[in-house]
Amino acid sequence: MALSPLAPAHFPDLPIIEGVRFASGAAGVKYQGRHDVMLVELAAGTAVAGVFTRSATRSAPVLDCQSKMGSAADGRAAILVNSGNSNAFTGAAGEHSVAAICDAVAAASGIPSSRIFTASTGVIGERLLHERITAKVNDLWAVLSPNGIEDAANAIMTTDTFAKGATADVVIDGKTVRIAGIAKGSGMIAPDMATMLVYIFTDAKISQADLQILLSTLTDQTLNCITVDSDTSTSDSLMCAATGASGVDVTVSAGFTQALHGVMLNLAHQVVRDGEGATKxxxxxxxxxxxxxxxxxxxxxxxxxxxxxxxxxxxxxxxxxxxxxxxxxxxxxxxxxxxxxxxxxxxxxxxxxxxxxxxxxxxxxxxxxxxxxxxxxxxxxxxxxxxxxxxxxxxxxxxxxxxx
Amino acid sequence: MALSPLAPAHFPDLPIIEGVRFASGAAGVKYQGRHDVMLVELAAGTAVAGVFTRSATRSAPVLDCQSKMGSAADGRAAILVNSGNSNAFTGAAGEHSVAAICDAVAAASGIPSSRIFTASTGVIGERLLHERITAKVNDLWAVLSPNGIEDAANAIMTTDTFAKGATADVVIDGKTVRIAGIAKGSGMIAPDMATMLVYIFTDAKISQADLQILLSTLTDQTLNCITVDSDTSTSDSLMCAATGASGVDVTVSAGFTQALHGVMLNLAHQVVRDGEGATKxxxxxxxxxxxxxxxxxxxxxxxxxxxxxxxxxxxxxxxxxxxxxxxxxxxxxxxxxxxxxxxxxxxxxxxxxxxxxxxxxxxxxxxxxxxxxxxxxxxxxxxxxxxxxxxxxxxxxxxxxxxx
The missing domain is CATH 3.10.20.340 (ArgJ beta chain, C-terminal domain)
Known part of the structure; x- marks a missing residue:
């Protein structure tokens, strides 16, 4: 696929977010010769909030993530995303695939399944060959690195013509809070729901409940205000993980809100700029x-x-x-x-x-x-x-x- | 424009509807070398019902028609339609154009302006050069004929690749009631409103109020159930004229309702079959x-x-x-x-x-x-x-x- 004429000049330099490590690899779920899985480890105590599609036919991983939102944030957490197959409308087999992936990540990491979040993006209605993913989990876990976010952004692409990243930082009480986010999305893009896959990481300190309110509010001003083709994905997922490693409490920080808004709007615009066939x-x-x-x-x-x-x-x-x-x-x-x-x-x-x-x-x-x-x-x-x-x-x- | 691959083999043989006469001609509103105006005369006592777009930016002729619906049906009536310019979003000039056309038809025919209905279809936002139309009204009036319906169907086309007609008849109490209809439409087609231009003529006898109820009900089952591109025209107009010449009262006739439904559904399907670029x-x-x-x-x-x-x-x-x-x-x-x-x-x-x-x-x-x-x-x-x-x-x- 030719690069969108609206693509940014290059992927931005994203900062390391303390408490977050990335790995990506080639499981061959559908695509050959490219990475198609990303794995993220989040440090103990990370607050994880999410906004998901309201589609009545949402995918098995979306249903699983929604059931896990808002639970206790004491231990570590993990996110695993594959491209090439959305595991949507795959019946009981779809739920089984999600469970198998979570079990594999739990076994490799020692993280309880209740803190493991997955997403799948690609074709709807075909069985996810999850055994190709679970076979790679130990290898992925072994190569986790704080530097892997750009590779992760590439691994989650489907019809995207460029990887999407954005960053912002804000100084609060003399300390720097960093935000880095990645997204995928190009077609089946419509607002009124979180749009496609977006993962944002920050070292800010904030409770899960407060992070959730902030994320939902900002989604309505950013990702819910874009449309490529009026079609809404069965897999739309936006997650934000706040590790707290900066030690800066951002619960009532207008500066942090503004910075997070900027990252989300930037990613939303990049999804539109990679709209299928877009020239304007x-x-x-x-x-x-x-x-x-x-x-x-x-x-x-x-x-x-x-x-x-x-x-x-x-x-x-x-x-x-x-x-x-x-x-x-x-x-x-x-x-x-x-x-x-x-x-x-x-x-x-x-x-x-x-x-x-x-x-x-x-x-x-x-x-x-x-x-x-x-x-x-x-x-x-x-x-x-x-x-x-x-x-x-x-x-x-x-x-x-x-x-x- | 190449003929739609979904086009019917030929325009149907439409019967003469007693009490209805047609003329069409080339006013050169926008298109050159083809007819772009149709004029219809309806005999005294014809009941005229209509369904129109609910667009908040509907055209001047639509607003004029809506204001005239439901008035007394004693005398003759007339319909004039041009293609090439929709006279929509043309401000006070648009209302002036409608009045000028109605005045010209009134002068040529002796029909009061309150019984003269117009429609315009084509580009939005450009002044309708109504003087090109009014200059032709006397000529058109002179050539009115009961046989001109196919030429009229051709005259009202814009991006259509074929003229659309449909007919049905029903025998009630040993007498035949005839229905003949024409339509134009290809793009900017979405339901929830009457769709594009449709004119149906019948020699049935029915009051304006009863015809209006029947037309509105059947529209919801036919023309309001099609979509080409989800876009809704500012000019959508459907009119049905019942001359009563058959002498058959159809007020409570299931057979007539079914026949009229058939004609409307047939025309609706033809609009879809001429959907811009359609192959299925x-x-x-x-x-x-x-x-x-x-x-x-x-x-x-x-x-x-x-x-x-x-x-x-x-x-x-x-x-x-x-x-x-x-x-x-x-x-x-x-x-x-x-x-x-x-x-x-x-x-x-x-x-x-x-x-x-x-x-x-x-x-x-x-x-x-x-x-x-x-x-x-x-x-x-x-x-x-x-x-x-x-x-x-x-x-x-x-x-x-x-x-x-």
Missing amino acids: FVEIHVSGAASDADARKVGLSIANSPLVKTAIAGEDPNWGRIIMAIGKSGAQADRDRLTIRFGDILVAENGWVSPDYTEDAGAAYMKQQDLVIAVDLGIAGGLGTIWTCDLTHGYITINADYRS | FVEIHVSGAASDADARKVGLSIANSPLVKTAIAGEDPNWGRIIMAIGKSGAQADRDRLTIRFGDILVAENGWVSPDYTEDAGAAYMKQQDLVIAVDLGIAGGLGTIWTCDLTHGYITINADYRS
Whole structure:
């Protein structure tokens, strides 16, 4: 697969997070000649929080992780993720595979199964050949290293064209708290649930309950505000592990909240930038809505509209399709009060195209790789931002025979 | 534009409907070298009912038609439709254009403006050059003929690759009641509103109020059950005109209801068969849902999923994506109780792939042009059917530069 034209120049330098060690390896679950398993060890006392898909057909590992969230955080913990097979809609065999993987990690590590979290990403409905993974667990455990996060980010990719990482740090009371996160995701990306696989590590000190509240809140402002294709994965999982090794309590730290928000938004944007077939990164900013919920409805209606997305792919400033998407959204809207802007260019106002707008200006703007479409509904103060990409021949090519 | 591979062999022979006369002509609104205006005269006493888009940004002609619905049906009536420009989001100028067209038809025909209905379909947000239409109204009025319905169906096309017509008749008390309908529609097709432009004529005798109830009810079972791309037009209009010329009162006729349902479903299917870029016609049948509303949610979630639609385009029996679409629909579902069938082939049951299912059988089935995907949720008796098409490179090609 060709590298996305929206990819960052390189994988970022991620700091070592004290208390976290990584390993990755090639189990050959589906892909050959590349790593497809990542294993993470978390030091004793690490708080682990998670946000998962709300799909009614969520995968066996998601169900297992959800059942383990919120339990006591005294001992060590581990995370094992494989790519190539999602272990979703695999019946009782799927649950058996999760148990077998957790048992193998428990045997290798001495960590109780209740603190072992797994995820699987890839094809739905085919049995996970977990014996290929369990056969590798001892080898993986032997090579755990604080430096392995970039390799881990590569191991969890499926249709991704680049590995995704982000970092931030914040100084609190003279001490540095570090955050490093990785993500995978490219297709089957829609908000309203945690999106795809995201793992964030920090040496901050915070209780599991407080970390969970923080993570859920920030998810609604970041990963739940992106969409590639309106389709929602059966495997979406976001986990954040706080080892406490910095000794800095961040329970009420605005600085830490902001830093974690930044890492999550950065990863969310990278998932959109690796959207299947994407050639444009689009921010849709909605203001003046009757409520924040209405702003979100309008933003998602625009972001998920195939006609808007194909117009953007064709660099066509077809604002009529944005009008259409606002109209169908179900949000309160008044034709004569809304305005549309492309970047700083006023396109439509007072129920029609702006008298100062020219097609040439709109067409020139659409040639940019990063676009901002701003809609003000002129009704009240509701706000929302959604990030998305265009819909191209590349998306069709990738998905018309992904399994074959 | 190449003819859709799903097109019917030919336009049907539509009967003359007593009391209805047609004309069409070339006004050059946008397209050159083809007819782009249709004019219909309806005899005195014709009951006219309509169903229109619920878009918050609906077009000026839609707003005008809605304001005129339900008024007295004593005198004659007229319908004028142009293609090439939708007169949507055109501010006060749009209302002025509608008034100018109605005035021109009134002057040519002697019909009061309150009984003149217009529609416009095509590009959004550009001023309708109504003077090109009004200049032709006298000429059109002079050539009205009971035989012009096929030419009219051609005149209202935009990205359609074939004209759409359907007919039915029913004998009641020894007398024949005839129905003939035409439609246009190919992209920006989503249910939950009347879809695109549909005009149905009958010589049945029925009051405007009863016709309206019947039309609205049948719309929910036919045109509101299709989707091409989940996008909803600002111009969607469905009108039914009953001239009463047969002398047969159909107010409580099950036979007439069934015949009208058949015509509407036939036209709805033709719109899907002309879906932009479509190569497959897909019926999605959902049963066993907690409610009919839940069945509809599941059907639409599958029908609108880009990943399901691209899998179908690739003839890939990727039932995992159907599981995904059920899971994200928001409807009540239980992984272990649902079944999926491709035609007669049992694909998935008891939370996993059926032991008798083979990929070869699934792949062979997907090569057919007309597909049936049946989902039983195993919960209660809720039922629903949605019709859709696949998502192909053709859709991207058509829509990445439709305006250019």
